Structure formats: C-alpha cells, structure tokens
Amino acid sequence: MPHRTPDWLLERIALGELPPEELAAARARLASEPGGLERLAMLEADDGATLAKLPPSQVAAEVERRRRVVEASRSRSASTPPRRWLPAVALGVPVAAGLALLMLFSRRELPEESRPQQAVLLETTRTKGLEPKLLIHRQTAGAPEPLADSARVRAGDVLQLSYVSGGRPYGAVLSVDGRGAVTLHAPESPAGPLELKGGTVPLPSAYALDDAPAFERFFFVTSDVPFDMNALMESARQLAREPERARREPLPLPPSLSQSSLLLEKGPRT
Structure with missing residues (x-):
C-alpha cells in the first residue's frame, strides 16, 4: 500500500x-x-x-x-x-x-x-497547484470578501493581503497605482527580502486604498535565494512611470525572480 x-x-x-x-x-x-x-x-x-x-x-x-x-x-x-x-x-x-x-x-x-x-x-x-500567489480580501461589515483579478474597488476600501509561498523561501509584496506611486507592503523596509512561511500567511497590517486613480496592481515576487530589494523597488518605479504599462506588463526582473500579480480597478470614493 x-x-x-x-x-x-x-x-x-x-x-x-x-x-x-x-x-x-x-x-x-x-x-x-x-x-x-x-x-x-x-x-x-x-x-x-x-x-x-x-x-x-x-x-x-x-x-x-x-x-x-x-x-x-x-x-x-x-x-x-x-x-x-x-x-x-x-x-x-x-x-x-x-x-x-x-x-x-x-x-x-x-x-x-x-x-x-x-x-x-x-x-x-x-x-502542480502550489505556485506562489497573492490573496486579497476586502474588509466588510460581514465576512471578508475575496477579490479576484480585475475586481472593482474604491478609495477607502480596507484590504487584507495574504500570500502562499509555494515553497519559495524569500519574497516581497508591493504595489503600483495609477498615479505612478510604488508601495512596499512586505517586508517593512527594503533592507532585505521577507523570509516566507508555509501555508496561507496574512500580512500583519491591513491596507487602505487611497484616491489614486484608475487602478492598484499588487505584485508578489519570490525567489529561492535572497535578492536585492533596492533593485526590485527601482524596477517597480521604472514600470510605474508609465501607468498603462504598469496596468498590464510584468515587472522587469531577472530570471532568478518569479512574480505574480493581482490588478484591482479603482472607482471614486462613495
């Protein structure tokens, strides 16, 4: 058996x-x-x-x-x-x-x-189903609402980000928005990548969307070895300078880094 x-x-x-x-x-x-x-x-x-x-x-x-x-x-x-x-x-x-x-x-x-x-x-x-991925839930008055790619959100929505490492030991979570801003969600500073844990891991703090227009796109970058966070942030800033590219194209990263993303379409605050 x-x-x-x-x-x-x-x-x-x-x-x-x-x-x-x-x-x-x-x-x-x-x-x-x-x-x-x-x-x-x-x-x-x-x-x-x-x-x-x-x-x-x-x-x-x-x-x-x-x-x-x-x-x-x-x-x-x-x-x-x-x-x-x-x-x-x-x-x-x-x-x-x-x-x-x-x-x-x-x-x-x-x-x-x-x-x-x-x-x-x-x-x-x-x-076989264990690729690194990012999960996003919107806080509501009831149960948190899972958000799929291209989901509609509004300024002021509070989001809980979580990741599944897929066996990768190092990673980072960041986002770019329609205004061209880049936000690092994890780790807390670019001193070094986040040491990833197994299972589904929520980030320690929720994230409130601001009034930047059009979209917010979240990236989960992973690697088998530690990587340069400053270089990653510069790659994100490079992409963010052209919002239409930032909406649909991947981060310009070396082959040693893997990435996945989740796009949220933004509307005005109600």
Whole structure:
C-alpha cells in the first residue's frame, strides 16, 4: 500500500511548522504520493478562508503563534542530533497494530545520488497547484470578501493581503497605482527580502486604498535565494512611470525572480 502522509503532518507542512530541511523533505515525499499535492492545496485554501474570517487581532495573534512554533522547531533542529525515524506515538498520534513510524529524512542525510531526485520532486510541487500567489480580501461589515483579478474597488476600501509561498523561501509584496506611486507592503523596509512561511500567511497590517486613480496592481515576487530589494523597488518605479504599462506588463526582473500579480480597478470614493 502506498505511503500516505497523515493529516497531522499535512497540517504542519501547510503551516510551515517543521525545520526547513524536514519541511523540504516532507514536501518532496508528498509530491510523490497519489493526490498528495491536491490534499495540501485544499488544506491551504481552507486555512486561508478560515484566517480571512477572523478579526485582525486574532489574525495577528495566529501569525505570531506560527512564528514562535517555527523558531522553536529551528532551535530544536539545531540543538538535537538528526533522527531518521520519528515515532508517531511520541507525538500523541493514535497507533493501531503496534507502532506507526514516519520517516523524516533531512536533506543533509540524503545520499548524493538522491539529491537530484529531491530537486525534481520539489520542482514538481511548485508546478502542480502550489505556485506562489497573492490573496486579497476586502474588509466588510460581514465576512471578508475575496477579490479576484480585475475586481472593482474604491478609495477607502480596507484590504487584507495574504500570500502562499509555494515553497519559495524569500519574497516581497508591493504595489503600483495609477498615479505612478510604488508601495512596499512586505517586508517593512527594503533592507532585505521577507523570509516566507508555509501555508496561507496574512500580512500583519491591513491596507487602505487611497484616491489614486484608475487602478492598484499588487505584485508578489519570490525567489529561492535572497535578492536585492533596492533593485526590485527601482524596477517597480521604472514600470510605474508609465501607468498603462504598469496596468498590464510584468515587472522587469531577472530570471532568478518569479512574480505574480493581482490588478484591482479603482472607482471614486462613495
């Protein structure tokens, strides 16, 4: 019978609550399972919908909780000798017919000949529904409203931005508007790119649209390695100088950076 990643581990993969090397190995194994990536995509979508319904204070608390879990996992990983086998019973998972064991290989434990296959599996993970993407919800009197590309918005609308990293470790979220302005949403400063987390991650602060005309276009830029934020911002400013190009064309970026965008069409404040 093919191995199936248990639900408790799938949740930790979606939330990024594993040390980086174990997370990469777990994602690679999931990519080789029949329907594994579909299960993860459904869980991440459900996670995002759940967070979108929470008030901002609870969202911020959840983000902080996940950050602490990840940091604790990294700390344990650094101070504990690597283990190939992790008994499920030690994690409180019900066990039938004896002990159910889950193999957790870290990348450094893989033999050299296995690493190319690992890279192929990770790439497969990205191309089967787990591409990096940006999600935007508009705050309303009721449940937050998800916004699709080309959705109509107005000055004064309050937006909650979230991202799905798709396995990329570094990224940035920015926007350009019809007035030619460029806004950096994450990280807080261009000192260095944002270290991305797993799952659907809302940005810490909501964003209120100003009265800039015509449109606001949001970009999510990701990479496998750290990149120059100042160069990214200059590329955005270059595109923003021509609003009609900024509405439809991609950022002029090197091949090492991936990008996705979401365009919002703006109307006057009511």
